[in-house]
Amino acid sequence: MKSTEEIFALLKEKFGDAVLELNTKLPKEAVIEVTPLKVTDICWFLRDNEELQFDNLILLTGLDDDNGEIVKLEDGTTETKGGTLSVVYHLESMKLGHKIVLRTTTGRENPEVETVSKVWACADWHEREAYDMFGIIFLNHPDLRRILMPYDWEAGYPLRKDYKNPEFYHGMKVPY
Amino acid sequence: MGLLDKEFSDDNIVISKVDDLLNWARLSSLWQMSFGLACCAIEMMATSASHYDFDRFGVIPRPSPRQADIIIISGTVTLKMATRIKRLYEQMADPKYIISMGSCSNCGGPYWEHGYHVLKGVDRVIPVDVYVPGCPPRPEALLEGLLTLQEKIRNESLVKKSV
Amino acid sequence: MLKTEQMVLNMGPQHPSTHGVLRLELELEGEIIVNVKPHLGYLHRCFEKHCEAMTYPQIIPYVDRLDYLASMNNEMGYAIAVERLLDIKVPERVEYIRVIMAELQRIASHMVAVGTYGIDIGAFTPFLYLFRDRERILTLFEKTCGARLLYNYIWVGGLSHDLPINFVNETRDFLNDFKKTVIEVNNLLSYNKIFIERTANVGVLNVESAINYGITGPNLRASGLKWDIRRNDPYSIYDRFDFEIPVGEGLHGQVGDCWDRYYLRVQEMIQSIRIVEQALDQLPEGEITSALPKRIKPVEGQLYSRVENPKGELGYFIVSKGQLQPFRVKVRPPSFINLSVLGELCKGHLIADVIAILGSIDIVLGEVDR
Numbered sequence: 164m165k166s167t168e169e170i171f172a173l174l175k176e177k178f179g180d181a182v183l184e185l186n187t188k189l190p191k192e193a194v195i196e197v198t199p200l201k202v203t204d205i206c207w208f209l210r211d212n213e214e215l216q217f218d219n220l221i222l223l224t225g226l227d228d229d230n231g232e233i234v235k236l237e238d239g240t241t242e243t244k245g246g247t248l249s250v251v252y253h254l255e256s257m258k259l260g261h262k263i264v265l266r267t268t269t270g271r272e273n274p275e276v277e278t279v280s281k282v283w284a285c286a287d288w289h290e291r292e293a294y295d296m297f298g299i300i301f302l303n304h305p306d307l308r309r310i311l312m313p314y315d316w317e318a319g320y321p322l323r324k325d326y327k328n329p330e331f332y333h334g335m336k337v338p339y
Numbered sequence: 340m341g342l343l344d345k346e347f348s349d350d351n352i353v354i355s356k357v358d359d360l361l362n363w364a365r366l367s368s369l370w371q372m373s374f375g376l377a378c379c380a381i382e383m384m385a386t387s388a389s390h391y392d393f394d395r396f397g398v399i400p401r402p403s404p405r406q407a408d409i410i411i412i413s414g415t416v417t418l419k420m421a422t423r424i425k426r427l428y429e430q431m432a433d434p435k436y437i438i439s440m441g442s443c444s445n446c447g448g449p450y451w452e453h454g455y456h457v458l459k460g461v462d463r464v465i466p467v468d469v470y471v472p473g474c475p476p477r478p479e480a481l482l483e484g485l486l487t488l489q490e491k492i493r494n495e496s497l498v499k500k501s502v
Numbered sequence: 503m504l505k506t507e508q509m510v511l512n513m514g515p516q517h518p519s520t521h522g523v524l525r526l527e528l529e530l531e532g533e534i535i536v537n538v539k540p541h542l543g544y545l546h547r548c549f550e551k552h553c554e555a556m557t558y559p560q561i562i563p564y565v566d567r568l569d570y571l572a573s574m575n576n577e578m579g580y581a582i583a584v585e586r587l588l589d590i591k592v593p594e595r596v597e598y599i600r601v602i603m604a605e606l607q608r609i610a611s612h613m614v615a616v617g618t619y620g621i622d623i624g625a626f627t628p629f630l631y632l633f634r635d636r637e638r639i640l641t642l643f644e645k646t647c648g649a650r651l652l653y654n655y656i657w658v659g660g661l662s663h664d665l666p667i668n669f670v671n672e673t674r675d676f677l678n679d680f681k682k683t684v685i686e687v688n689n690l691l692s693y694n695k696i697f698i699e700r701t702a703n704v705g706v707l708n709v710e711s712a713i714n715y716g717i718t719g720p721n722l723r724a725s726g727l728k729w730d731i732r733r734n735d736p737y738s739i740y741d742r743f744d745f746e747i748p749v750g751e752g753l754h755g756q757v758g759d760c761w762d763r764y765y766l767r768v769q770e771m772i773q774s775i776r777i778v779e780q781a782l783d784q785l786p787e788g789e790i791t792s793a794l795p796k797r798i799k800p801v802e803g804q805l806y807s808r809v810e811n812p813k814g815e816l817g818y819f820i821v822s823k824g825q826l827q828p829f830r831v832k833v834r835p836p837s838f839i840n841l842s843v844l845g846e847l848c849k850g851h852l853i854a855d856v857i858a859i860l861g862s863i864d865i866v867l868g869e870v871d872r
Contacts, residue, residue, distance in 0.1 A: 189802065190802075191805040194804075218713050221815070222834045283716065284716075285842055310543060311546040313418065335418060337418065382651060384614075419543055420515065423515055453551050456548050
């Protein structure tokens, strides 16, 4: 069983600049920040290293950080320009009993993160959901389609903070 | 026995209107399409299980829309599901009836404001005969809804009403 | 030359054995399954969007509607998550009542799982017996909080109502009667030759792929791993009770087949009875709410908190920015994750086995789609 600090030191030694920082400022959970285009390698290491053995991906969460610039459009509504989207990974080792939280941040305009669906099979659907809700593109994902919303949904990604719902879908009125 | 009470004489002749006979036949064996959507489907199951026993009103679940007379929309109708519900409704043979069970299918229920993927009321895609309120309605409420529907069928007529 | 080609068959969204509005696209080679593609989202009710617009206590009714067969467990998980975020402790009596409710709800949820699984396989009677007894649990809940299915009972920092008069005795009566029903169901269904033939050695899930797919709850334990959040990451007061964690033993086939997954739920019901009995014995008197600020406003931070639901590990990941509304609430839905293994399990089986495998995973579509 290892603490987050020890795991961070191990990762920093192995991956250098790809592991950005250990964020312990927020209460309750310490977060290891990593770069989005190295996630797969880091996760393979986390899973297969004898001392770590993170065999279980508990949860993969998409997040809209809501830190962009809010622009007023002509029709009176607002839109967010710039800013970031994040993906948070909760990992656990069932054998050794330790847990960590990884977080990777990517730009909102062209959000690209490497997939971990080869490392943990359950990440497949989690990533599809994050794509569906936030539009985060997971590079090398085997089957990146919408999962909960209809396949032909064109109005954007619903859980982004500046999402606007369409008036009609297939002739059905959507608002109340 | 309602319509048949004391109607038989020694001659074994029943006198009735065609309307009444048809309506009586229709309302006494409303075969229901077994089709659960969400939370209300569990209450619908409870209604057809041992304690409340839907069977005694002639309601028997049928898995195919072609054999069903009544469809109970039991739960939240989403936009993705709405087109399928419309299709299922169109596949049912006439005469067909709809009970909208629960707030969600009546009007969107708790999801009316922020539900970007919820259809606010199933009556936006198919016509509804009886609305049963509640979230979820108790089995008794669903039974009441069914009795109301039976009452509605009892008053139907083959004759086109003049204006 | 005879040419064969694969056939695509659609199952659902309206199908009596998909337990809701799930659509499966089956690719068949004759009657053998080559591939199963689940299509979800027919019940996507935008739970996470609602959370961002509601205050912390207002979310509880929506939490009910995730896994609508286990509302009490969902509420308990959410209440514990917010309480951990706020760093508050709840009174002893509240903890005991929560455990009693959660375990009764676990029994009720497993009753539906076992009963409908019987229907899927072709046995109707156990369903009626179990629903008869489930009504008694629902009556107990109704006396407590007024609702049969979706309760809004467990609140942040406490409960909405205290237990009604005579609750303890009525629950004891029910538990004593229910022990007989379990024996009856075992005789009718579990050891039934036809049932065993349909379920043993079908859809075998080994431990390695179960962990890799993130499977939790009864499905993981049926594969032989003793993993239960109530023991491995204890919450509330579960460390005070004496209960066993049943694991799959492969009594009629290999470890981790459909029969194991089914039978594990029957055994869990017996363990839940034990927990409720102990909790009723120890039930203390006291307050049912703790001192809470009028406006629940956690400090900035994030937290993942998990509990053991009847379907598996239910977790809430809450990100707070110090406002009345959470910035983001993400649920770890056990049914959603358990369902993702379906394609793997079905490969190479007959088309009729899809029903048996799907029923044994025990999903609730409200939680799969949220």
